[in-house]
Amino acid sequence: MAIIVQKFGGSSVATPERIMRVARRVVETKEAGNQVIVIxxxxxxxxxxxxxxxxxxxxxxQAREMDMLLATGEIVSISLLAMAIDKLGHGVVSLTGSQGGILTEEVHGKAKIMEVNPERIHAELDNGNIVIVAGFQGVTEAGEITTLGRGGSDTTAVAIAAAMQADVCEIFTDVDGIYTTDPRIVPKARKLSTITYDEMLELASLGAQVLHPRSVELGKEYGVPIHVRSSFNHNPGTLVQEVSDEMGKEQMEKELMVSGVAYDMNVAKIGLFDVPDKPGVAMIIFKALAEARVNVDMIIQSAMRDNRNDIAFTVVQDDLETAVKVVEDVQKQIGGGAVAFEDNVAKVSIVGAGMISRPGVAAKMFEVLANESINIQMIATSEIKVSCVVMATDAKRAVVAIHEAFGLEAGEAANNEGFAS
Structure with a gap:
């Protein structure tokens, strides 16, 4: 008997009619002989x-009271879904994050899961029940309710799947799976049948909103297969997992030079001018940001002049106000210059496990942007990604051009070789 974790997002349970449809889907999985946990x-x-x-x-x-308030949203959903499943004649129990054993750190608003105690879930499954657990929330050791921040329900689902050693974690969304880019921008975007954890983690962290990066990190760490699929049909979706050499078509997709194009409009750029060029200064700046729980992404330091340099980095727009205040204080502390920021920017990225062994990928991306007269403000690279910060007004045009240039449209040959130079 397989253990299957199924996660349904807000759009899937937005109305009583949709809740009943989700209930029928869950019951169908149960009647196929599985133990089912729903997030x-x-x-x-x-x-x-x-x-x-x-x-x-x-x-x-107050952050604590916001968590108390926001946690009620998922409690409404789990209760209504439990009523719907009960109406269909199946045993069911709904559990809050606390009752489901989700223990978090003592942070409000974007707490991280420390551990999952699945004892109650195991007991309910053994009693033949379908178990519904509220996503997005947990509890501290002191008994304080916390929320997990953006994408928290995805993270809850994969964490529970890991703790339960589930056979698969199914993430149901309003799209059919993971595409080579946002199909709302590029209608010919191609759905991938599989993608590696590393590629998905990069796409998720770079703006693809189908899965949250924290859920992919957990999936990779604990080896949880994540199946992203539509809640509105039964079509196969995209399986996120490690891909082996024996997997035929999936291995071919892994070897694409570029597997996807992501964009992120929730970006802001901050510049620090005339930063003293001496040991420990960067540590002071970024330690202060970390203590303020500001996550920094791309970082660029300019060449030294007169024993000073400039540092630029990006943050999410929600953290911009906090980050600016922090670095203004730090600049006064270290004797630096002015602080400037820009929130009318976006990040456009290409991702592919095959990039590591093929030279010229970044050059091709830069060529495409140049041909579109799109100026690049910042660049960051890794073995499987290249990211560029551009003006927000240029982002979608950049995605369309890059996607076409690397041959990612549906119906084209499933490779994008030949661009290396």
Whole structure:
């Protein structure tokens, strides 16, 4: 008997009709002889509605009370889904994150999962029940309710799948799987049948919103196969896993020079001028940002002049105000110069496990952007990615041009060799 974890996002449970459809899907999986654990997000836009309610009371709600408030969204979803499954004649129990054994660090708003105690889940499955666990939330050792931040339900699902040693974690969304880029921008984007954890992690961290990076990290660490598929049909989706040499077509896809093009509009750029060029300065800057829980992405340091240099880096727009305040204080502390920022930027990236063994990939990307008269402001690379910061108004045009240049459209040959130079 297989253990299957199924996660349904907010759009999948946005209405009573959709909740009943999810219930039938879950029951179908149970009746096929599986033990089923379901992770559910809050209904539709209810999290945004709760945030708006809080802002109607105060501009600066306490982080603890925000977690208390936002956790109710998923509790509504799990209760209604349990009622729907009960109506279909199956034993079911709904559990909050705390009841489901989700233990987090003592941070409000974007806590990380420290461990999962699956004892209650095991007991309910042994009693023949379908188990529904609220996504996006957990509890500290002191009993405080916490939320996991953006993508928290994905992370909950993979964490529980790892703790339960589930056979697969199915992430149901409103798309059919992982595409070579956003099909809303490029209608001919091709769906991938498989993708490696590393490639998916890069795509997710670079703006692809189908899976949250933290869930992919957990999947890779614990070897949980993640199947991304549509909640509106039964079509095969995209399997995120390590790909072996014996897997035929999947191995061929792994060897694509570029597997996907991602873009991220939630980016801001910060520049620090006249930073003293001496040991320990960078540590002071980025330690202060880390202590403020600001995640820094791309970092560039200019050439030294007069024992000073400039440092630029990117953050998510939500962290921009905090980050600017932190680095302004640090600049005063270290005797640096001005601080500037720009939030009208975006990050465009190419990702592919095959890039590591093929020269000229970055040059091809830069050539495409040059041909489109798109200026590159920052560049970052790794073995399987190249990212460029451009003006936000140029981002979608860049995605279309890059996707076409690397031959990623549906119906084209499943390779993009020949671009190396």
């Amino acid at each position: 559910v997000s809050a209904m539709g836009d209810s999290t945004d509605d709760l945030i708006a309610l809080a802002k109607a009371i105060t501009d600066k709600p």
